[in-house]
Amino acid sequence: MQEAIEKLESTQRALREALERQDWEAIGELDSLCRQVVDDVMAQGGKGDPEVLERLGELLALYREVLEACEAEKQQVGSELRQLRQASAGARAYQDAE
Numbered sequence: 001m002q003e004a005i006e007k008l009e010s011t012q013r014a015l016r017e018a019l020e021r022q023d024w025e026a027i028g029e030l031d032s033l034c035r036q037v038v039d040d041v042m043a044q045g046g047k048g049d050p051e052v053l054e055r056l057g058e059l060l061a062l063y064r065e066v067l068e069a070c071e072a073e074k075q076q077v078g079s080e081l082r083q084l085r086q087a088s089a090g091a092r093a094y095q096d097a098e
Helices: 002-021 024-043 050-097
Strands: none
Touching: 002 024, 002 050, 024 050
16 A cells, blocks of 8 residues: 555656646646556555545645646636737738738
């Protein structure tokens, strides 16, 4: 069980580091890995282990942070896209006026 807990911890650390770097590709890959690690822990009977439950709670809190960061990034990209469309429309209008 200790090996499973260590995997949870290392995966969580990697996910936090990727979040801090805003490395969305790494976050996507680590999401798959996290799911596999959690499945492995559950298959090993970690459901009742207090340390496993604590680690899973920490991972859940980290996932909330990841979701909040993704939402903020989505809004920022959306805003940039709207600005780009407005600039493009303005450039077309200027070209048409010539």
